[in-house]
Amino acid sequence: MKTTCTKAICLALFLISFGFANAEVLSVTGKVTDASDNSPLVGVPVTIKGTNIGTLTDANGQYSISTEKGKILIFSYIGFITKEIKATKSRIDVALQPDTKALSEVMVVGHVPQKKTTLCGSIAGIQVQRGYYPPPVPAYDYNSEKNEEYKSFAENRFKDAKADPLSTFSLDVDAASYSNIRRMINLGQKPEKNSIRTEECINYFSYNYPNPTGKHPVNILTETQSCPWAKDHLLVRIGVKAKEIPSDNLPASNFVFLIDVSGSMGSANRLPLVIASMKLLVNNLRDKDRVAIVTYAGAAGEALPSTPGSDKQKITEALNNLQAGGSTAGGAGIQLAYKIAEKNFIKGGNNRIILCTDGDFNVGVSSTDDLESLIAEKRKTGVYLTVLGYGMGNYKDAKLQTLAEKGNGNHSYIDNLQEANKVLVSEFGSTMYAVAKDVKLQVEFNPKYVNAYRLIGYESRLLNKEDFNDDKKDAGELGAGHTVTAFYEIIPVGVKNNYGSVDDLKYQKTNVSAATSNNSNELMTVKLRYKPIDSDTSIKMEVPVMAGDREKKMSEDFAFASAVAMFSQLLRDSDFKGDATYDKVVELARKGLGNDPQGYRREFIRLAEAAKQLEK
Structure with missing residues (x-):
């Protein structure tokens, strides 16, 4: 009986091995472009049909993926018609057609958008072969929008x-x-x-x-x-x-990753995206750079002592071990991060804390005023603060904007891995070194x-x-x-002036002559x-x-x-938008496309076209 089972197992293993040996593995490379103007498309998901294996196009629209010959590759991108192509050769260039019909079908009924799947989820669940994993885009809860916090302000007047x-x-x-x-x-x-x-x-x-x-x-x-x-x-x-x-000439960096691992960071577009984002930065560290990791939930702790950039594996393993759960002691985390940054301070270097959070602080020092005072005091140490915001539905934009302003740093919102690459890799110098x-x-x-x-x-x-x-x-x-x-x-x-002019003053001279203006x-x-x-x-x-x-x-x-200024004023329904229209925005933006290697300006045009549909 035992001999029979052994033979059966051996036969099964042989058949599996034989199958793999006869499956031809093909390494496919290519470029994905916009068929309307032949410009490269950045961050296009390329997936193997029937699997969650895939990759993303880079800043030049280039991609590379390994698959079995004959498998179907799917090219899908927001605002474009999806293409499916059989992998039969090692070079496959793809031109995607803009999906104007899909954009025109988007409509809003009350507060519940219809056909929203047309506009989101383009990288949902893709396991990227390059070694990082874009998180799935969860279904959006429009009722949770009220939990997002934005600082109210009055628009500048004439x-x-x-x-x-x-x-x-x-x-x-x-x-x-x-x-x-x-x-x-x-x-x-x-x-x-x-x-x-x-x-x-x-x-x-x-x-x-x-x-x-x-x-x-x-x-x-x-x-x-x-x-x-x-x-x-x-x-x-x-x-x-x-x-x-040049990046190689930038002074040595002393980074402290301050990562929110509280329960509110548990969804896929928060902590998993934070981890993937930080891996992008780690991959570009030089040997002279250093990284420490501080986490905070119910309490703050050091997840990784200051480690040289040459030990990327150790830093990556520390990131992979992070898990979300508990309340949010953000104030304690900030204090510990500054303490560690000061301990490893590099004179003449780039000393910076990178805070990754949705901004939901609820334990200890948590009010905006208290956090503002804490950061204003800590900036005197010479340590700068970069704030990266994540998540939706519970996003505390007002709090994070204040922290960045008071911390001598900047504030970015990371909604996908492509944005993380822009902020942390492509614009590393402008984001991370003043x-x-x-x-x-x-x-x-x-x-x-x-x-x-x-x-x-x-x-x-x-x-x-x-x-x-x-x-x-x-x-x-x-x-x-x-x-x-x-x-x-x-x-x-x-x-x-139709925007609030006043009469000349009675008791002082207000008229201006050529003489008074020299x-x-x-x-x-x-x-x-x-x-x-x-x-x-x-x-x-x-x-x-x-x-x-x-x-x-x-x-x-x-x-x-x-064109971007006009677009913003239309979205705000500004008192000063004049005769602005979305059609004028698109027309003006097209005149200003110029050299757009990363495709950000073309993406803006597609966004303006989508925003126009939301007004209907």
């Missing part, structure tokens, strides 16, 4: 150039708002009004600004055009570019040409005019290679202050904007950035 000629604000390097509202639109949901911060939408994208060449680590440029949504107005763009530093701190802008308007003006966005970053020269006043930081853009909408002299041909003057990373004394830069600049041809960057 100010009189005679009575209030100075506009002052801190430069913002955050981009969380755009990826967050993209998540909502892709799920068939119109974004909550206070989730839309125009400056973060504009600054999600990079622009072709010239690199600084002089003694300053930053460069200023300006451009003036007619306002796309108010033809009688002017639109002035102020662009700031920080100097680029080249200038406490960066402020102050603009003085010439009432000879300017009747009224308004700053578009930056509502949470406004400063008093006296703060510009006060080196004790905290402001934003600029990372290596970062571009920051701000827009001013201007009502020229001679054009009526016959200047300047429309305005842009002043910028920054501190070198190793100094507490600011340096001022100054650039005039000439009134005649409006006659110049519109640049591609101006066209695209102003």
Whole structure:
């Protein structure tokens, strides 16, 4: 009997081995493009039909996957028609057709979107061959939207150039708002009004600004055009570019991953996505970099002592061992993370805490005011704070935005692995290494040409005019290679202000003559202050904007950035949206496509087209 069983087992093993030996394994590579313009598509899921094995296209639309010859490969992407192709050769290039019909069928009935599967779940459950695992996208609970927290704010209004000629604000390097509202639109949901911060939408994208060449680590440029949504107005763009530093030349980094492992992080698009995100960063660490891991749930603890970047396996194993459960002692976690960062401080290096959370702190120091005070005190140590937000339905955007502002860092929202790659790999220098701190802008308007003006966005970053020269006043930081853009909408002299003009004052002179404005041909003057990373004394830069600049041809960057500004104002139903429409947004954005190697600008156009359908 035993001999018979042994023979049977041997025969089965032989047949299995024979089957595998005769299954031809094929390594397939190729490029996935948009059939409408032949541009590469980034983050396209490529899966083997009938399995959860797959991969994603890279920044150039390239992919590589191993499969049995004859198996079916599925190419699916939001906004495009899915293709199925049999793997019969080693090179398969694919051009996906835009699925305009699917987008036009999306409609909202009450608060429950129909056909939402058309717009989400494109990477659900894919086990990626490269060694990381995009988490599945769970069904969205629209009733849980009320649990998300956003800081309410009033939109900037027009100010009189005679009575209030100075506009002052801190430069913002955050981009969380755009990826967050993209998540909502892709799920068939119109974004909550206070989730839309125009400056973060504009600054999600990079622009072709010239690199600084002089003694300053930053460069200023300006451009003036007619306002796309108010033809009688002017639109002035102020662009700031920080100097680029090759990744290999960046100073050594002392990172502390501060990871929320509380019960609220248990869903697939939270802790599993955090782990996958951090692995992307770990894969790009240099030997001179170091990483410690601090976790917090009911209490805070050290999951990994500071470890050199050369020991990637040890860091990855520590990440793989993380599990969610318990309450959220975020304050204790922050305190421990700063303690460990200070203990391993690298003088002249990049000392930074990377906080990964949905923002739901509920044990110990948890109120926004208390956390703000804690972070404001800790930033004096020279340790910066980057905040990565995850999750939906319970996302505490307001709290995370405050932490990033007070922690001399930045705030990003990670809704998928492609976004994690953008923030932590493609934009590593600008996200993780500051080249200038406490960066402020102050603009003085010439009432000879300017009747009224308004700053578009930056509502949470406004400063008093006296703060510009006060080196004790905290402001934003600029990372290596970062571009920051701000827009001013201007009502020229001679054009009526329909947004709250006032009568001339009775007891003081308010009319402006050519003599009082010194016959200047300047429309305005842009002043910028920054501190070198190793100094507490600011340096001022100054650039005039000439009134005649409006006659110049519109640049591609101006066209695209102003399209994003228009898009944001439409989503907010702004009082100042003028005659803006989604069709104008798309038309203007197409003029500004330019060189779009990562496909982010093309993705924006598809997003604007989807948002238009949500308005119907």
